[in-house]
Amino acid sequence: MAIDRSLIGRKSEVYTREVEKGHIRRFADAVGDDHPIYLDENYAVTTPYRGIIAPPTFATTLTMDAPNPLYDAPGFELRRILHGEQEYVYHRPMRPGDKYWIQSEITDVYERQGSSGRMTFIVIETVARDINDQPVVTARSTIVYRQDL
Amino acid sequence: MDALTFSRLQVGMELEPLEKPPVDRVQLVKYAGASGDFNPLHTVDSFAQSAGLDGVIAHGMLSMGFLGQYVRALVGVNADIKQLKVRFQRMVKPGDVLTCRGKVTALNEEEKTATFEIAAVNQNGETVTSGSAHVKFFHED
Numbered sequence: 001m002a003i004d005r006s007l008i009g010r011k012s013e014v015y016t017r018e019v020e021k022g023h024i025r026r027f028a029d030a031v032g033d034d035h036p037i038y039l040d041e042n043y044a045v046t047t048p049y050r051g052i053i054a055p056p057t058f059a060t061t062l063t064m065d066a067p068n069p070l071y072d073a074p075g076f077e078l079r080r081i082l083h084g085e086q087e088y089v090y091h092r093p094m095r096p097g098d099k100y101w102i103q104s105e106i107t108d109v110y111e112r113q114g115s116s117g118r119m120t121f122i123v124i125e126t127v128a129r130d131i132n133d134q135p136v137v138t139a140r141s142t143i144v145y146r147q148d149l
Numbered sequence: 150m151d152a153l154t155f156s157r158l159q160v161g162m163e164l165e166p167l168e169k170p171p172v173d174r175v176q177l178v179k180y181a182g183a184s185g186d187f188n189p190l191h192t193v194d195s196f197a198q199s200a201g202l203d204g205v206i207a208h209g210m211l212s213m214g215f216l217g218q219y220v221r222a223l224v225g226v227n228a229d230i231k232q233l234k235v236r237f238q239r240m241v242k243p244g245d246v247l248t249c250r251g252k253v254t255a256l257n258e259e260e261k262t263a264t265f266e267i268a269a270v271n272q273n274g275e276t277v278t279s280g281s282a283h284v285k286f287f288h289e290d
Contacts, residue, residue, distance in 0.1 A: 030176065030183035031211065032169060033218035037226055047226040048287040056217040056230045060210050064185025078188060079200040083209035087234040149201055
């Protein structure tokens with residue numbers, strides 16, 4: 001299987017992830033984001049959120065070291081990829097103690113001729129659902145695959 | 150910065166920028182560990198060179214993380230972040246200084262929602278990551 005339109009519809013298995021307070025803290029620290037809503041429970045309970053939440057791009061951690069319908073594709077080479085675009089839709093905030101059931105699917109693949117050769121754009125949509133099967137975050141990543149590198 | 154309230158916003162309004170400290174290699178290692186993105190493009194020069202680059206580059210998601218920080222700093226806990234969307238336009242290298250900038254592009258009085266155009270701009274004035282944020286205010290004070 002080549003990295004081309006034949007990948008459309010390819011799905012990962014469903015996997016689970018749990019959100020941990022310490023992980024939120026390490027993530028916020030790595031970004032350099034010291035907003036207390038991510039760190040300070042005493043503060044967070046006084047806000048409309050009524051508790052600590054995760055920073056918006058913490059959602060990226062949900063897809064790392066996880067089943068990925070592109071990375072698992074035969075012939076895939078990590079060194080050829082660049083991150084082109086990223087979108088997150090938040091249906092509700094991510095909170096410590098949450099557990100999610102997550103699945104990714106390749107929803108689109110298209111070709112462009114770039115200055116450095118043929119590039120394939122791969123759109124991966126990932127949905128994280130909670131225990132009630134309600135969506136928490138929908139992520140759309142566009143990965144640029146450099147065919148002529 | 151003071152958290153924005155819905156009533157203070159106007160379409161076209163420029164938002165107070167946020168200048169981040171220079172990106173350095175320690176931050177890239179920390180971000181790799183915290184995000185779980187261990188693509189060696191961001192931490193190992195020889196791998197980055199095999200990918201056609203001079204050396205390591207920052208995770209695109211780190212610049213998006215800065216923009217997420219920026220949006221939260223702008224609205225504080227007065228509004229919930231409903232959507233973030235960006236395009237990674239230019240690579241970020243260790244030493245680069247990114248400034249987050251924003252502008253109000255749409256408001257919905259009924260829903261109390263706002264859309265911001267957001268961008269991370271480097272020390273040369275080049276946009277590295279840009280897109281939009283959609284926020285919903287909890288209530289008006």
